[in-house]
Amino acid sequence: MTDPLVIFTPSGKRGHVAPGTTVLAAARSLGVDLDSVCGGRGICSKCQVQPGQGDFPKFGVTVDEGALCAFNAVEKRYDEKRGLKPGRRLGCQATIQNDIVIDVPPESQVHRQVVRKAASDRTIVMDPATRLHLVTVEEPDMDAPTGDLERLKTALSEQWGLDGLDMPLPLLGELQTVLRKGQWTVTVAVNHDENRIVALWPGLRDAAPLGLAVDLGSTTIAAHLCDLTTGDVRASGGVMNPQIRFGEDLMSRVSYSMMNAGGAAEMTTTVRAALDDLARDLARDAGAAPGDILELTIVCNPVMHHLLLGVDPVELGQSPFALATSDALQLGARDLDLSAPAPGARAYILPCIAGHVGADAAAVALSEAPDAAEDMTLIVDVGTNAEIILGDRSRLLACSSPTGPAFEGAQISAGQRAAPGAIERVEIDPATKEPRFRVIGSDLWSDDPGFAAATEATGITGICGSGIIEAVAEMRMAGLVDASGLIGSAEQAGTPRCVSEGRTHAYLLWEGDGRRITVTQGDIRAIQLAKSALYAGARLLMDEAGVDSVDRVILAGAFGAHISPRHAMVLGMIPDAPLDQVTSAGNAAGHGARMALCSRQARQHVEDLVRRITKVETAIAPRFQEHFVAANAIPHATDPFPNLGTAVSLPQVSFNQAATNRRRRSRA
Numbered sequence: 001m002t003d004p005l006v007i008f009t010p011s012g013k014r015g016h017v018a019p020g021t022t023v024l025a026a027a028r029s030l031g032v033d034l035d036s037v038c039g040g041r042g043i044c045s046k047c048q049v050q051p052g053q054g055d056f057p058k059f060g061v062t063v064d065e066g067a068l069c070a071f072n073a074v075e076k077r078y079d080e081k082r083g084l085k086p087g088r089r090l091g092c093q094a095t096i097q098n099d100i101v102i103d104v105p106p107e108s109q110v111h112r113q114v115v116r117k118a119a120s121d122r123t124i125v126m127d128p129a130t131r132l133h134l135v136t137v138e139e140p141d142m143d144a145p146t147g148d149l150e151r152l153k154t155a156l157s158e159q160w161g162l163d164g165l166d167m168p169l170p171l172l173g174e175l176q177t178v179l180r181k182g183q184w185t186v187t188v189a190v191n192h193d194e195n196r197i198v199a200l201w202p203g204l205r206d207a208a209p210l211g212l213a214v215d216l217g218s219t220t221i222a223a224h225l226c227d228l229t230t231g232d233v234r235a236s237g238g239v240m241n242p243q244i245r246f247g248e249d250l251m252s253r254v255s256y257s258m259m260n261a262g263g264a265a266e267m268t269t270t271v272r273a274a275l276d277d278l279a280r281d282l283a284r285d286a287g288a289a290p291g292d293i294l295e296l297t298i299v300c301n302p303v304m305h306h307l308l309l310g311v312d313p314v315e316l317g318q319s320p321f322a323l324a325t326s327d328a329l330q331l332g333a334r335d336l337d338l339s340a341p342a343p344g345a346r347a348y349i350l351p352c353i354a355g356h357v358g359a360d361a362a363a364v365a366l367s368e369a370p371d372a373a374e375d376m377t378l379i380v381d382v383g384t385n386a387e388i389i390l391g392d393r394s395r396l397l398a399c400s401s402p403t404g405p406a407f408e409g410a411q412i413s414a415g416q417r418a419a420p421g422a423i424e425r426v427e428i429d430p431a432t433k434e435p436r437f438r439v440i441g442s443d444l445w446s447d448d449p450g451f452a453a454a455t456e457a458t459g460i461t462g463i464c465g466s467g468i469i470e471a472v473a474e475m476r477m478a479g480l481v482d483a484s485g486l487i488g489s490a491e492q493a494g495t496p497r498c499v500s501e502g503r504t505h506a507y508l509l510w511e512g513d514g515r516r517i518t519v520t521q522g523d524i525r526a527i528q529l530a531k532s533a534l535y536a537g538a539r540l541l542m543d544e545a546g547v548d549s550v551d552r553v554i555l556a557g558a559f560g561a562h563i564s565p566r567h568a569m570v571l572g573m574i575p576d577a578p579l580d581q582v583t584s585a586g587n588a589a590g591h592g593a594r595m596a597l598c599s600r601q602a603r604q605h606v607e608d609l610v611r612r613i614t615k616v617e618t619a620i621a622p623r624f625q626e627h628f629v630a631a632n633a634i635p636h637a638t639d640p641f642p643n644l645g646t647a648v649s650l651p652q653v654s655f656n657q658a659a660t661n662r663r664r665r666s667r668a
Contacts, residue, residue: 002016003016003017003018003019004016004017004019004067004096004097004098004099004100005061005099005100006023006026006030006096006099006100006101006102007056007059007061007100007101007102008027008030008032008102008103008104009101009102009103009104010103010104011032011033011104013030013031013032014030014059015029015030017029017096019095019096019097019098020069020095020096020097021095021096022040022091022092022093022094022095022096023047023049023068023089023091023092023094023095023096023102024036024040024047024091024092025040026096027047027091027104032104033104033109033110033111034047034049034091034104034108034109034110035047035108035109035110036091036092037131037132037133037134037187037204037205038092038134038204039133039134039135039159039160040092041092041134042074042075042078042090042092042093043078043134043204044134044204045078045082045084045090046108047090047091047092047108048084048085048088048089048090048091048105048107048108049088049089049090049091049094049102049103049104049105049108050087050088050089050102050103050104050105051063051067051068051087051089051094051100051101051102051103052100052101052102052103053065053067056101059101061099061100061101062099063098063099063100063101064098064099066097066098067096067097067098067099067100068089068094068095068096068097068100069094069095069097071089072093074090074093075089075090075093075094078090091108107230109126110126110127111125111126111127124231124594124595124598124599124602125599125601126229126230126231126598126599127598127599127600127601128209128211128228128229128295128597128598128599128600129191129192129193129194129295129346129348129600129603130189130190130191130192130198130209130211130228130294130295130346131189131190131192131209131228132187132188132189132190132205132209133156133159133160133162133187133188133189133190134185134186134187134188134204134205135152135155135156135159135160135185135186135188136155136159136184136185137151137152137154137155137179137184137185137186138151138154138155138184139184148175148176148179149167149172149175152175152179152186152188153165156188156190162190162195164195165190165195165196165197166194166195166196166197167196167197167344168196168197168198168332168343168344170334170343170344171197171198171199171200171343171344174200174343175200178200178201178202179202181202181203182201182202182203183202183203185202185203185204186200186201186202186203187200187201187202187203187204187205188200189205189209189294189342189344191294191295191346192600193330193346193348193600193603194330194346196344196346197344198294198295198342198344198345198346199291199294199342199344199345207288207292208227208228208229208230209227209228209229209292209294209295210225210226210227210228210234210283210286210288210292210293210294211225211226211228211293211294211295211296211297211597211598212224212225212226212279212282212293212295212296212297212341212597213226213296213297213590213593213594213596213597214275214278214296214297214298214299214593215299215300215360215363215587215589215590215593216241216271216275216298216299216300216304216308216360217241217300217301217304217360217383217384217589218241218243218249218250218253218301218303218304218383218384218385219240219241219244219248219383219384220238220239220240220241221238221239221240221241221271221274221275221278222236222237222238222587222590223236223237223238223278223279223282223590224236224590224593224594225279225282225283225285225286225288225293226594226597226598228294228295228597228598231594231598233594234282234285234286234288235282235283235285235286236282237278237281237282237285238278239274239277239278239281240417241271241274241304242270242271242273242274243267243270243271243307246263246266246267246270248384249384249385249402249404250301250303250304250384250385250402251317251402253267253303253307253313254303254313254314254316254317255317257312257313257314258314258317264306264307264310264311264312264313264314265310267307268307268308268309268310269337271304271307271308272308272336272337272338275308275336275338276337276338276339276340277340279293279296279338279340279341280340283340290340290341291340291341291342291343292342293340293341293342293345294341294342294344294345294346295345295346295347295348295597296333296338296341296345296346296347296348296597297347297348297349297350297593297594297596297597298347298348298349298350298359298593299349299350299358299359299360299362299363299589299590299592299593299596300349300358300359300360301356301358301359301360301361301385301387301400302316302321302323302352302354302355302356302357302358303316304358305323305349305352305358305359306323306324308336308349309324309329309336309349311324316355316356319619319620320355321354321355321356321617321619322355323352323354323355325352326351326352326353326354326610327351327607328348328349328350328351328603328606328607329347329348329349330346330347330348330349331346331347331349332344332345332346332347333345333346333347335347348596348597348603350362350363350366350592350593350596350603350606351606351607351610352610353398353610353613353615354398354400354615354617355617356385356399356400356617356618356619357387357398357399357400357615358387358400360381360387360589361381361387361389361398361400361589362592362606362609362610363588363589363590363591363592363593363595363596363606364379364381364387364389364556364585364588364589364592365379365389365396365398365592365606365609365610365613366592366595366596366602366605366606366609367556367585367588367589367591367592367595368389368554368556368585368588370389370390370391370392370396371391371392371393371396371609371612372393373391373392373393374392374393375392375551375552376390376391376392376545376547376549376550376551376552377390377391377392377550377551377552377553377554378390378538378541378550378552378553378554378574378575378577379553379554379556379585379588380534380538380553380554380555380556380560380573380574381556381557381560381588381589382403382407382534382555382556382557382560382563382573383403383407383557384403384404384407385400385401385402385403386400386401386402386403386533386534386537387399387400387401388400388401388534388537388538388541389541389613390538390541390542390545390550391545395545395614396609396612396613396614397541397544397545397613397614397615397616398541398613398614398615398616399537399540399541399615399616399617399618400537400618401533401534401536401537401538401618402533403530403531403533403534404526404529404530404533407465407468407469407527407530411526412463412468412523412526412527413506413518413519413520413522413523414462414463414509414517414518415462415463415464415465415468415523416461416462416463416464417464418440418464418465418466418562419440419461419464420439420440420441420457420458420461421439421440421441421455421458421459421460421461421462422439422440422461422462422463422464422467423437423438423439423460423462423463423464423467423471423509423510423517424438424439424440424464424466424467424562425437425438425445425466425467425470426467426470426471426474426509427445427470427474428471428474428475428477428478428480429478430477430478430479430651432495433478433480433493433494433495433497434495434497435471435474435497435509435510437467437509437510439455439458439460439461440458440464441455441457441458442454442455442458446510459513460510460512460517462517463509463517463519465562466562466563466564468519468523468527469527469563469564469567469568469571469573470564470567471507471509471519472519472523472524472527472571472634473564473566473567473568473570473571474567475487475507475519475524476570476571476634476650477570477648477650477651478651479493479494479651479653480493480495480498480507481524481634482653482654482655482656483633483634483637483650483653483654484632484633484634484654484656485524485525485528485632485633485634486521486524486655486656487504487505487506487507487519487521487524487655488505488653488655489505489655490505492653492655493655499518501518501520501521504520504521504522505521506518506519506520506521507519527571528632528634529632531571531572531573531631532572532628532629532631532632533628534573534574535572535573535574535575535627535631535636536618536624536625536627536628536631537618537624538574538575539575539627539631539639540616540618540621540623540624540627541616542575543623544614544616549575549576549577550575550577551577551578551581552577552578552581552582552583553565553574553575553577553581553582553583554583554584554585554588555568555574555582555583555584555585556584556585556586556587556588556589557587557588557589560584560585560586561584561585561586561587562584563584565579565582565583565584566579566647566648568582569582569635569641569643569644569648570634570635570644570648570650571634571635572631572633572634572635572636572639572641575639576639576640576641576642576643576644577643578643579643579644579647592606635650
């Protein structure tokens, strides 16, 4: 008589097993993705399956009613206490009697797929480094005097096939208490990347282990607290990087380290404390204990990378910009002075690409997958230090460009961080030259009824990065600013809103409560310098790739998510491309960190990817200055921007010539 045939869906894996084999054992023998924490004891419910009945012509199988054994006592008890969905069985208890088709629902799969909620809708296949395992440990015996740790390791080997595990000293101090409290049954969290025990709990641990994906930026620290079983984000948040008081941009912080004894250590202490506090805050928001955090993944630029690790970044401030290490790192959370996560928690820091192209850029490449693209793709992570990636499936290049903090509202006369009350959107009527705007905290435009009431609580406090970008671009489209970046006078521009400020002019955006918000000539110059550095870096990569155009542009970073593609192209921040092919990826670095948190395969992929990327150093590239100077014009002095030309008509005005003529007449 032929052994029963078992077919698992959705994998389609099949095979014959002996009658009486449990579904869980059959799944394991056939390589089917079926989860289990309790190791077949019928108490964790992770191995729930849905058996089929009736005819399955596709598989050539008819499933009879008795294909699985009847509910046993363990399943009945579980159903009474916790409840099973109709038709569900516990895979560790149900035994196969005859031919059967069994569906493994997504929540019962170890490597379940988590869909990214973004335009690309790509998936993360769950395969976290840290997983839970329930074991029963033999009690101590006078006749077999082995230690509790040795007997725990034996249990993990016999019940889960896990050998050679290490245990950190803080956990060894907890081991005996946990074993006895659990009456010799304990849940063990194991980091499979490092073959290391990272946490222990008495009895069965129902709550999922948590991980923290961190994007450690020079301006902000953002993080996602994730369920390591499902990949769900339990809480997200961010804080300002407190290192800002040592310098707003990265080179200022390097200088602080050079000029002040102990400066690097001071910045290290500061950023570690902020990260620790953020971990506590997110755990509280998720209704969890900080000690439930068993793993962290961290992405950051090279200077932040070194300061987090406690390495003086002085070498990153001078050629050849040598990194202390560029490889991915696996460390204990305690090695980084993080006391909020579990004592045995581990931290995985993604690899850096080069001295000025960090792990955050590597995370962006992981998230946006330009290495799989057919089209020539440009990814720009806009920030204080912009990181740029160009390429397709055949080749990838990367560089960084020092844009400075202007895009984030710093160095702007009325600039501020993105906060309620900040102007974030701007439109200027090209005929009347009159502006309207929106502020953070309200969906109304300034000329909409009810705007004053809607913004009464916040007021109008300044202009943030996306607001200044739109303001300057709108001024160019309205003929208030010429291609060289010069603001016209009231007479030249045709509006009294262009007000005199000494030898230059400014555009009055808003006035009220005794205050004025203007876009000054200095603001225009700050934006020109920032956007020129960004464009020059992208153009340098295009030179290296041997291309004069790109097929699509992805604006990454939390700030990039708020940039209007049309305004960015009018400014000349990015190379010309079809406007419908310029998209935002949001915080792609943060998503890359989350991918690495949830997937060991993603970690391996990003480590391989970094080795394939060609690094281009803008600081020593001969053509960078040439590209930078040409990019000072708005949008550009020489590049034609044909795609932009089909969508926007830019006025041909030149206020500089008029000013020159006046000077000549005055001399005469």
